[in-house]
Amino acid sequence: MTENPSIQGVYITTYGCQMNVNDSERMFSLLELSNYQEVQKPDDANLIIINSCSVREKPVHKVHSEVGRYRQLKKENPNLIIGVGGCVGQQEKKKLLSDVPLLDFVFGPDNIDTLPSLVSEVRAKQERVAKAKFDYQSPYQVETLVRNPGVSTFVNITKGCDNFCTFCIVPFTRGRERSRSMKDLIDDINKLVERGTKEVTLLGQNVNSYKSDCGANFAQLMKTVATDTDIQRVRFTTSHPKDFDQELCDVLQNHRSKLCDYIHLPVQSGSSSILDRMNRRYTREEYLEKVKMIKDTIPGVSLSTDIIVGFPGETDQDFADTLSIVQEVGYETIFAFKYSPRPYTKAAKFTDQVAEDVKSARLNQLFAEHRELGFELAKRYDGQVLDILVEGTDDKREGVAHGRSTQNKLVHFNGTADLIGKVVPVRINKVAPNSLKGELQH
Ligand code: SAH
Ligand code: SF4
Ligand code: F3S
Numbered sequence: 001m002t003e004n005p006s007i008q009g010v011y012i013t014t015y016g017c018q019m020n021v022n023d024s025e026r027m028f029s030l031l032e033l034s035n036y037q038e039v040q041k042p043d044d045a046n047l048i049i050i051n052s053c054s055v056r057e058k059p060v061h062k063v064h065s066e067v068g069r070y071r072q073l074k075k076e077n078p079n080l081i082i083g084v085g086g087c088v089g090q091q092e093k094k095k096l097l098s099d100v101p102l103l104d105f106v107f108g109p110d111n112i113d114t115l116p117s118l119v120s121e122v123r124a125k126q127e128r129v130a131k132a133k134f135d136y137q138s139p140y141q142v143e144t145l146v147r148n149p150g151v152s153t154f155v156n157i158t159k160g161c162d163n164f165c166t167f168c169i170v171p172f173t174r175g176r177e178r179s180r181s182m183k184d185l186i187d188d189i190n191k192l193v194e195r196g197t198k199e200v201t202l203l204g205q206n207v208n209s210y211k212s213d214c215g216a217n218f219a220q221l222m223k224t225v226a227t228d229t230d231i232q233r234v235r236f237t238t239s240h241p242k243d244f245d246q247e248l249c250d251v252l253q254n255h256r257s258k259l260c261d262y263i264h265l266p267v268q269s270g271s272s273s274i275l276d277r278m279n280r281r282y283t284r285e286e287y288l289e290k291v292k293m294i295k296d297t298i299p300g301v302s303l304s305t306d307i308i309v310g311f312p313g314e315t316d317q318d319f320a321d322t323l324s325i326v327q328e329v330g331y332e333t334i335f336a337f338k339y340s341p342r343p344y345t346k347a348a349k350f351t352d353q354v355a356e357d358v359k360s361a362r363l364n365q366l367f368a369e370h371r372e373l374g375f376e377l378a379k380r381y382d383g384q385v386l387d388i389l390v391e392g393t394d395d396k397r398e399g400v401a402h403g404r405s406t407q408n409k410l411v412h413f414n415g416t417a418d419l420i421g422k423v424v425p426v427r428i429n430k431v432a433p434n435s436l437k438g439e440l441q442h
Contacts, residue, residue, distance in 0.1 A: 016053025
């Protein structure tokens, strides 16, 4: 429980992508300015927020069952109010209030900055409120709000998405694409550096369609962050293959010490006909050309991807094409999902949906094949000395620290808390499928 009785406890659960993680941190920061404090258990809270995601399977159902778990708390504590934010809030708007009677308020990702006043309004009027309007008018200006910027911080550079891949709900829940100005971003990153941040991850649904009001594109933004700030490392996610160009590759290569050797390049499928039906706007061959350009320009770069299996109409041959592209590209990491029909999307209306058991079997096969490939690829690090940005020490094992290489590999090694935030050389001496172990070099 919080010590000061006038301060109220807030508990937030977060689902979905890094943008939602960043949004929850923004909610905490804003609420702390208006007399709330984070608590670790829902039992200690007067305000509970579910920051939801609707990208896959049964999101409304998940909100229902989570709110249901708070039923008893609500009975015991008349001051407890419960809200749903994030993409389910945006998707369902006030319908969610009628579907989930225990809910007090609903808000969308564009309404986060009004959260403190929304909460006061709900309390004062004792009314249930839904606020899920996109802000189409004002320019996208948000300073990153984090309570304690750690070693690594997320920075939004764009919001929304205009790509309308036929499987994806994001354009409907996050609205049209907007970019922050480069000047604001540089100021923002400089302030984070002053507060101790060593690494930023630039976030957007499609970072490489970034366009500043001054005309700068994503490659020019990356270059400016590398040259005009003292940040030690820069990551970004997610880049769309159709917009990945030579200019960006050159910038990444020329500033390699700061801009990490890791690119997440979602392929979704290895079959050109499925890619066409997904409206991804590249073929298998074009994707492979982009990968060749990246590997030729940035030798040794590490690649990861997102894959959907069982998209409507996916045949055994289409799936075989996905398995083969995974081998051909040699992704160190994959994030793979069974296709799940989403409201508003075109693909949900396609009549040739794939049976659930076929999707599950394909997903299992993909993971099994990738497990071996990922392990083989990780072996290249054995014996290498990698620069590790130290993120923390292990709670359970004394004298063990962990951090990430520029290729985004998690490495455990002999180290102590004084190294947190520093970049140290570590020689890799054990390669496991999901993590590396090493020895600190002096
Ligand atoms: N903007 C990012 C993706 C954000 S959603 C991009 O374009 O790469 C993250 C991932 O979720 C997607 O890459 C996709 O693999 C997966 N995904 C999105 N919609 C899905 C759906 N309807 N079913 C299954 N997986 C989905
Ligand atoms: Fe969704 Fe496609 Fe936009 Fe990514 S690029 S958020 S997958 S519509
Ligand atoms: Fe989920 Fe919305 Fe992110 S649907 S993946 S929280 S953009």
